[in-house]
Amino acid sequence: MNRETAAAVTALNSGLLIFLAVVLFALVNHPGPTATAAAAPWVAEPALLDDPDDPVDPQVERGWGVYQAERCSACHSVAGQGSPRYPLDGVADRLSAQELRLWVVDPQEIRPGVRKRPYDHLSEEEVEALVAFLEILVEP
Amino acid sequence: MNPLVSGAIWLSFYLGIVLAPVALLLVAPTPPGGGFWWDVSMGLGFAGLTMMAVQFVLTARFKRATAPFGIDVIYAFHRYLAYALLAIILLHPLILVLRDPAQLSAIITPWDAPLEVSAGTASLFLLLVIVGASVFRKPLRIPYEAWRATHLFLSIGAIGFAFYHLWGVSYYTEASAVRGLWVLIGFSIGAVVFYVRLLRPWRLLHKPFRVVDVRPELADCWTLAVEPVGHEGFLYEPGQFAWLTVDRSPFFMQEHPFSIASSPHPSGRLEFVIKELGDFTSTVGQIPPGTVAYADGPYGSFSMDRHPEAAGYVFLAGGIGIAPMISMLRTLAEREDERPHLVFTGHSKWDRVPLREELSDLSERIDLQVIHVLEEPPDDWDGEEGWITAEMLDRYLPPERHEFHYFICGPVPMIRAMETFLKELEVAPGHVHTELFDMV
Numbered sequence: 001m002n003r004e005t006a007a008a009v010t011a012l013n014s015g016l017l018i019f020l021a022v023v024l025f026a027l028v029n030h031p032g033p034t035a036t037a038a039a040a041p042w043v044a045e046p047a048l049l050d051d052p053d054d055p056v057d058p059q060v061e062r063g064w065g066v067y068q069a070e071r072c073s074a075c076h077s078v079a080g081q082g083s084p085r086y087p088l089d090g091v092a093d094r095l096s097a098q099e100l101r102l103w104v105v106d107p108q109e110i111r112p113g114v115r116k117r118p119y120d121h122l123s124e125e126e127v128e129a130l131v132a133f134l135e136i137l138v139e140p
Numbered sequence: 141m142n143p144l145v146s147g148a149i150w151l152s153f154y155l156g157i158v159l160a161p162v163a164l165l166l167v168a169p170t171p172p173g174g175g176f177w178w179d180v181s182m183g184l185g186f187a188g189l190t191m192m193a194v195q196f197v198l199t200a201r202f203k204r205a206t207a208p209f210g211i212d213v214i215y216a217f218h219r220y221l222a223y224a225l226l227a228i229i230l231l232h233p234l235i236l237v238l239r240d241p242a243q244l245s246a247i248i249t250p251w252d253a254p255l256e257v258s259a260g261t262a263s264l265f266l267l268l269v270i271v272g273a274s275v276f277r278k279p280l281r282i283p284y285e286a287w288r289a290t291h292l293f294l295s296i297g298a299i300g301f302a303f304y305h306l307w308g309v310s311y312y313t314e315a316s317a318v319r320g321l322w323v324l325i326g327f328s329i330g331a332v333v334f335y336v337r338l339l340r341p342w343r344l345l346h347k348p349f350r351v352v353d354v355r356p357e358l359a360d361c362w363t364l365a366v367e368p369v370g371h372e373g374f375l376y377e378p379g380q381f382a383w384l385t386v387d388r389s390p391f392f393m394q395e396h397p398f399s400i401a402s403s404p405h406p407s408g409r410l411e412f413v414i415k416e417l418g419d420f421t422s423t424v425g426q427i428p429p430g431t432v433a434y435a436d437g438p439y440g441s442f443s444m445d446r447h448p449e450a451a452g453y454v455f456l457a458g459g460i461g462i463a464p465m466i467s468m469l470r471t472l473a474e475r476e477d478e479r480p481h482l483v484f485t486g487h488s489k490w491d492r493v494p495l496r497e498e499l500s501d502l503s504e505r506i507d508l509q510v511i512h513v514l515e516e517p518p519d520d521w522d523g524e525e526g527w528i529t530a531e532m533l534d535r536y537l538p539p540e541r542h543e544f545h546y547f548i549c550g551p552v553p554m555i556r557a558m559e560t561f562l563k564e565l566e567v568a569p570g571h572v573h574t575e576l577f578d579m580v
């Protein structure tokens with residue numbers, strides 16, 4: 001019984017220790033927010049979308065809606081929001097509109113074997129809106 | 141080695157393994173961190189996976205590693221770690237969802253999510269089933285054997301899905317050193333499962349025993365004796381136990397743990413005293429001599445031989461808890477031990493006291509006082525009545541009681557009560573040893 005208690009205390013404390021070690025790892029590893037000067041600051045701060053002094057192109061805003069509806073942030077991030085695995089900030093500097101379109105609807109065409117789902121169920125308008133949104137993502 | 145020291149060594153080893161993949165990320169070339177909470181979540185996922193992996197090792201019954209502590213502690217560690225592991229693994233997606241609620245849909249609609257993400261969800265789901273079935277096995281009336289087999293297969297499923305998730309998502313696993321480490325961890329689990337489920341049964345198969353005697357004892361108990369066939373059997377410390385398989389192949393995982401009741405014998409002969417309680421134990425009386433059996437042992441740390449410095453031993457047995465005690469008492473008699481010893485037994489009636497004749501014989505051969513405590517004593521009984529109490533212990537224990545070592549085995553409430561009483565009598569906790577006949 002004493003032995004059982006000892007095992008319980010050791011196990012739960014080990015769990016706690018592991019948690020703390022992971023927190024320590026995160027403190028050391030994470031570089032802090034880098035995407036403060038993003039091209040689409042309203043991604044991080046949706047209130048900016050309604051700023052009358054700095055209107056957002058309706059097509060871009062529609063694309064942003066598609067991005068959210070398709071839950072792109074499960075794998076991608078913009079302005080530090082979403083999964084940092086595949087950041088999209090600056091993607092427009094690297095890819096043309098046609099390449100962006102292909103990455104959305106037929107990624108195998110652009111890079112065979114890549115692990116990415118084709119979003120070929122989107123309508124033409126939706127794809128165009130999404131591409132318009134991606135096109136503004138340039139490095140400041 | 142002192143169990144505390146080896147405990148500390150093994151524990152650092154454990155933490156080292158669990159945290160190795162996370163630590164390696166700090167030195168291997170990795171993509172930029174994903175922010176504090178993201179990194180916490182990833183780190184927890186990695187640590188949770190290695191914790192899952194080590195769970196397989198903990199129940200692999202490695203004799204050398206478990207010897208200093210007794211295997212029951214390792215099983216208890218496995219059980220409590222499961223809670224810690226579950227919390228850590230639940231936090232992994234929870235943090236991601238709190239960070240970005242859009243991620244929730246990938247978890248609740250797994251058919252829509254990328255395969256590698258859904259594999260993670262599946263792993264988590266299996267983990268919940270595994271822990272739930274283990275915690276509620278008795279209330280849910282899941283038969284032990286069915287539970288054990290499902291536990292194994294679900295666990296392999298859970299870790300398989302988790303690895304697929306890790307590999308598919310492949311965040312922070314690009315560096316070849318990190319990949320290598322994960323491959324190593326994956327292969328190690330495979331090796332452990334191979335060893336435990338195939339290699340060890342195969343080895344047992346080549347060291348068979350044969351049932352040589354089955355004789356009835358009082359109180360629905362049976363003495364079952366087995367002898368090694370074509371090998372020497374194994375050495376054990378009196379009080380240890382073995383996993384026994386009768387009339388089945390060791391591959392079928394139909395083994396039951398029993399204390400070895402005999403004293404170590406050069407012939408390798410083992411005797412067990414088994415009480416009829418359930419499916420398997422109720423059939424022991426019908427086992428014909430000659431039946432093939434397999435004994436995997438020895439295990440456990442419940443032995444007087446670990447405390448040879450004691451001034452004497454006190455054995456406190458409730459019901460079938462007498463089994464490991466009789467092994468130690470028989471051994472003391474064979475060694476012609478001259479120290480004073482006491483044995484207390486708790487039973488309902490006089491004709492429900494297994495091995496009472498042998499206990500009385502033993503008390504003539506060595507300095508042993510036998511105190512039977514009966515709940516419903518016969519009319520002419522002049523011994524102790526009711527339950528074993530602190531007052532009773534106080535009355536019988538000699539003045540040098542603090543130099544004695546105490547062995548308790550019986551039903552859980554009895555073990556608890558005895559521990560409390562001995563504490564009241566100021567016996568050091570290090571002198572009190574318990575064996576629980578229910579590990580799972």
Ligand SMILES: Cc1cc2nc3c(=O)[nH]c(=O)nc-3n(C[C@H](O)[C@H](O)[C@H](O)COP(=O)(O)OP(=O)(O)OC[C@H]3O[C@@H](n4cnc5c(N)ncnc54)[C@H](O)[C@@H]3O)c2cc1C
Pocket residue numbers: 284285381394395396397398399400412413414415416417418419420421422440460463464576577578579580
């Ligand atoms: C370290 C140890 C030493 C033991 N020594 C003895 C002894 O000397 N004499 C004795 O009579 N009993 C002993 N037992 C108890 C014995 O192992 C169980 O009574 C037996 O396994 C029950 O099996 P069953 O099929 O008859 O009962 P069931 O009715 O099938 O099961 C009853 C309960 O026993 C437990 N159990 C069943 N099968 C197993 C198994 N294969 N492994 C582990 N637990 C199981 C489960 O908690 C189950 O709910 C010991 C147990 C342990 C852990």
